[in-house]
Amino acid sequence: MTTRVGKIALIAVLASLGLAAALSWSMTRGADPALRPKAVAAATQMTPTRRVVKTVVIRRVVHSPGVASSLSTTSATSTPVAAATPAPVSSGTS
Amino acid sequence: MSAPFEHERRLDLFGSRVRLLIGEPVRVGIPSSEAKAIQIEFFLRLLHRRLTRFDASSELCALNEDRGETCSVSPTLAVAVDAALWAARRSGGLVDPTLVGELEHAGYATSRANLPAERIADALATAPEREPATPRADSRWSGIAVATAAGIVKRPAGVRIDTGGSGKGLAADLAAERLGGYSSFVVDAGGDLRLGGESPPERLVRIDHPSAERPAHEFMLGSGAVATSGIKTRLWRTEAGFAHHLLDPSTGKPAWTGVIQATSLGSTALEAETLAKMAFLSGPRRAHEILSTRGGLIVLDDGEVELIGPLAEPAGDPAEAVAA
Numbered sequence: 001m002t003t004r005v006g007k008i009a010l011i012a013v014l015a016s017l018g019l020a021a022a023l024s025w026s027m028t029r030g031a032d033p034a035l036r037p038k039a040v041a042a043a044t045q046m047t048p049t050r051r052v053v054k055t056v057v058i059r060r061v062v063h064s065p066g067v068a069s070s071l072s073t074t075s076a077t078s079t080p081v082a083a084a085t086p087a088p089v090s091s092g093t094s
Numbered sequence: 095m096s097a098p099f100e101h102e103r104r105l106d107l108f109g110s111r112v113r114l115l116i117g118e119p120v121r122v123g124i125p126s127s128e129a130k131a132i133q134i135e136f137f138l139r140l141l142h143r144r145l146t147r148f149d150a151s152s153e154l155c156a157l158n159e160d161r162g163e164t165c166s167v168s169p170t171l172a173v174a175v176d177a178a179l180w181a182a183r184r185s186g187g188l189v190d191p192t193l194v195g196e197l198e199h200a201g202y203a204t205s206r207a208n209l210p211a212e213r214i215a216d217a218l219a220t221a222p223e224r225e226p227a228t229p230r231a232d233s234r235w236s237g238i239a240v241a242t243a244a245g246i247v248k249r250p251a252g253v254r255i256d257t258g259g260s261g262k263g264l265a266a267d268l269a270a271e272r273l274g275g276y277s278s279f280v281v282d283a284g285g286d287l288r289l290g291g292e293s294p295p296e297r298l299v300r301i302d303h304p305s306a307e308r309p310a311h312e313f314m315l316g317s318g319a320v321a322t323s324g325i326k327t328r329l330w331r332t333e334a335g336f337a338h339h340l341l342d343p344s345t346g347k348p349a350w351t352g353v354i355q356a357t358s359l360g361s362t363a364l365e366a367e368t369l370a371k372m373a374f375l376s377g378p379r380r381a382h383e384i385l386s387t388r389g390g391l392i393v394l395d396d397g398e399v400e401l402i403g404p405l406a407e408p409a410g411d412p413a414e415a416v417a418a
Contacts, residue, residue: 078103
């Protein structure tokens with residue numbers, strides 16, 4: 001019995017070490033997800049609870065692009081915009 | 095041509111604000127514009143995490159801490175270093191990615207996002223005599239080499255790299271590459287814009303004025319890139335006087351050239367950002383030469399706006415200049 005428990009514990013420890021090593025390798029030397037659109041696409045299929053950053057989603061139909069332009073929060077904000085003319089954009093000092 | 099629907103997403107990133115506008119998918123089997131916007135946000139956050147100079151755990155900081163001459167890097171960092179070198183070559187060394195120590199000495203060792211900027215008028219009143227910036231005599235940047243396919247960066251020992259000068263433009267371009275198949279899109283990476291799409295509508299592009307409560311200029315553009323460089327949002331006070339982040343490579347100090355903001359159009363955001371920085375650093379006279387082909391504008395110390403190239407022509411079409 002003790003031997004069996006020991007084996008299970010050993011396997012668990014080895015599995016944890018392996019996972020940690022794989023993650024470390026992936027972060028430092030592995031393929032770069034930032035340049036792999038499919039990987040990015042797959043990653044963004046995650047459920048909201050697995051997303052790294054909290055996202056505030058605001059749904060509203062905006063008929064005036066000016067109203068949409070005034071929206072701004074510190075977290076990401078999504079807004080479907082239906083407009084008669086394309087929303088204006090601005091370029092300021094970077 | 096109308097834009098019946100665009101999905102808008104806003105986030106704070108790169109020390110500034112990012113805005114995505116994505117029209118309807120026009121190809122079968124690609125994500126909805128909302129899902130695509132989330133993907134692009136994820137991509138941009140990954141990019142930022144690797145390339146920020148202000149997080150010791152970023153890959154860029156790890157590269158700069160590495161004392162060896164050759165370093166293995168991710169494809170993302172390799173591409174970013176390659177873009178920074180492209181900007182240095184294109185500008186003859188004016189947009190220099192090796193000024194990390196000089197930036198830190200000028201007071202830009204940590205992010206200035208969300209910090210209030212000093213008033214431009216106060217800074218100009220005490221700034222040194224205006225003169226064009228010039229490249230470093232030793233072209234330190236030219237000692238850097240990158241093999242993007244192999245993911246290897248080689249540079250002289252001790253030379254640190256800052257991808258911030260070209261990073262937002264590159265981010266906008268890489269995001270734009272991922273937006274094929276949508277009727278229209280805008281990637282606004284802190285004022286570095288990429289516009290395009292399968293059938294992009296002409297839209298109003300407004301150039302902010304750095305010292306007045308009105309736009310410096312407005313024009314219509316469907317596809318292409320626009321970028322602006324200036325001192326409005328990153329201007330601070332030091333014991334030695336006022337400082338900002340656009341340095342004269344030859345002195346390592348903030349450049350006071352008589353131009354407080356420059357805007358350029360381009361075929362890519364990286365090109366537009368590089369041209370805008372060149373125009374800012376070169377001063378009013380040379381800025382006209384730099385911006386004459388793509389088009390752009392400069393704002394002088396006194397707030398006067400000078401339109402250049404296609405933007406200055408009454409019948410000029412910015413889209414044609416960008417596509418040339």
